Amino acid sequence: MTDIDPKLSRLYRETSTEGPPAVLDAAILAAAKKQVAIRQGRKRSSSIWARWMVPASAVATLVLGVSIALLVEREHPETTDDTATPQIAPRPQSPPPASVKETAKAKTVDSAARGAAVKKEAQAPVLRPAEPASSAADTVQAEGRAQTTEPRMQTESTAARDAAMGGLGAAAPAAPTAAARPAPMRQHATQRSPEAWLEDIGRLKREGRETEAAEQLAEFRKAYPAYAVPESVSK
Amino acid sequence: MQQDPRTDEALMLAYRDGDGAAFEALYGRWRGPLYRYFLRQCGHAGEADELFQDVFMRMIGAAANYEPTARFSTWLFRIAHNRLVDHWRKMGREPVDPLPSDEDGDDCGNNPPAAEDSAPDRQVERRELGEALMAALNELPDLQREAFLLAEEGGLTLEQIASISGVGRETIKSRLRYATGKLRNKLEPWR
Numbered sequence: 162m163t164d165i166d167p168k169l170s171r172l173y174r175e176t177s178t179e180g181p182p183a184v185l186d187a188a189i190l191a192a193a194k195k196q197v198a199i200r201q202g203r204k205r206s207s208s209i210w211a212r213w214m215v216p217a218s219a220v221a222t223l224v225l226g227v228s229i230a231l232l233v234e235r236e237h238p239e240t241t242d243d244t245a246t247p248q249i250a251p252r253p254q255s256p257p258p259a260s261v262k263e264t265a266k267a268k269t270v271d272s273a274a275r276g277a278a279v280k281k282e283a284q285a286p287v288l289r290p291a292e293p294a295s296s297a298a299d300t301v302q303a304e305g306r307a308q309t310t311e312p313r314m315q316t317e318s319t320a321a322r323d324a325a326m327g328g329l330g331a332a333a334p335a336a337p338t339a340a341a342r343p344a345p346m347r348q349h350a351t352q353r354s355p356e357a358w359l360e361d362i363g364r365l366k367r368e369g370r371e372t373e374a375a376e377q378l379a380e381f382r383k384a385y386p387a388y389a390v391p392e393s394v395s396k
Numbered sequence: 397m398q399q400d401p402r403t404d405e406a407l408m409l410a411y412r413d414g415d416g417a418a419f420e421a422l423y424g425r426w427r428g429p430l431y432r433y434f435l436r437q438c439g440h441a442g443e444a445d446e447l448f449q450d451v452f453m454r455m456i457g458a459a460a461n462y463e464p465t466a467r468f469s470t471w472l473f474r475i476a477h478n479r480l481v482d483h484w485r486k487m488g489r490e491p492v493d494p495l496p497s498d499e500d501g502d503d504c505g506n507n508p509p510a511a512e513d514s515a516p517d518r519q520v521e522r523r524e525l526g527e528a529l530m531a532a533l534n535e536l537p538d539l540q541r542e543a544f545l546l547a548e549e550g551g552l553t554l555e556q557i558a559s560i561s562g563v564g565r566e567t568i569k570s571r572l573r574y575a576t577g578k579l580r581n582k583l584e585p586w587r
Contacts, residue, residue: 164569164572164573164576165544165547165548165572165576166576166580169529169576169579169580169583170548172525172526172529173529173533173548174548175522175526176523176525176526176527176529176530177432177436177530177548177549178428179428179431179432179435180427180428180431180432181427181428181431181445181448181449182445185445185448185449186423186427188449189423189449189452189453189456190419190420190423192452192453192456193411193416193419193420193423193452193456194416194419196456196457196459197411197414197415197416197419200414200460201414204414
């Protein structure tokens with residue numbers, strides 16, 4: 162300790178007894194209590210947040226994830242259906258000449274139509290007649306045809322997209338319109354290969370259904386203007 | 397009222413963690429010593445009140461980050477010392493260390509002892525002795541008086557006082573020796 166004489170120290174302590182006024186005591190003690198209350202309030206609010214932070218974050222993540230998944234499915238339905246994803250096959254022939262703008266537009270429309278076609282295949286394969294060509298080839302050919310029959314395809318693709326979304330309850334008002342069309346005609350336009358189509362036309366001719374055969378041939382030429390139609394069919 | 401058995405540091409930690417009663421106990425222990433420290437150094441109750449309140453407010457504000465790295469009394473009187481130095485600076489008062497030129501302290505090694513505790517019938521004389529001590533204390537140079545007060549009111553060791561004052565242990569020892577010698581000299585007539 163220090164070298165202060167104990168007697169002097171004792172005399173000092175006996176004499177020195179002053180203290181702060183009571184007003185100061187009250188003010189300081191009140192400030193101390195107030196500070197405790199403030200700190201406890203902060204601690205309580207932070208502990209409430211800490212308790213709910215983990216579940217709240219989990220719920221937010223879940224909601225966000227589900228929302229994104231639904232959004233992606235609506236935007237690109239074909240990417241979510243792995244079993245029905247068609248394989249891209251080489252084009253059997255070059256598409257008819259079209260402007261760049263038209264091509265881009267048709268591709269946009271076609272991707273939706275392709276998705277719808279794939280969905281339809283997956284959902285109701287019995288509606289489709291037996292065909293020699295693969296669905297992938299059909300899809301690619303349909304893409305080519307879409308460039309020439311743009312307005313009709315647009316309507317069809319809308320119907321197809323709505324049909325694809327039908328499972329989510331977004332039943333399309335356009336669906337009945339699409340359903341009202343004769344099914345074989347739609348199949349000619351969207352699904353069959355040129356060879357199969359020509360074969361059908363030949364069959365119609367052989368059966369004596371000349372008018373139908375002529376209509377189909379005209380439609381075929383519209384869709385494939387560069388395709389060499391065999392004489393047996395074109396006669 | 398029963399004394400809280402906890403140490404100062406434990407009380408301060410308890411207050412930091414939200415125990416308001418711990419602060420009351422701590423305040424009860426240190427209100428007198430700290431107040432007298434300021435009262436002796438300022439010589440004016442108004443200034444002492446202001447400084448005293450300011451130090452406790454600082455202590456309350458710093459409680460959230462309090463860690464017992466030193467004795468509580470050292471921590472408290474360090475705040476008080478710094479506040480007093482600020483106050484002196486604001487008042488244009490510069491405490492000087494008179495040790496090199498101070499001749500009065502030379503006889504401190506051969507001092508007469510302080511007055512003996514007297515019989516009950518000498519209470520008046522005892523009170524007068526106390527008043528003489530306070531007057532003598534008041535006449536001490538600031539730094540010697542501070543060393544004396546930190547030792548008496550704070551119960552601090554030479555090392556702790558040196559740490560608070562920012563000087564060496566030997567310097568504090570000298571200041572205390574000179575201060576004690578002067579006080580004894582002043583009390584000589586009451587022997």
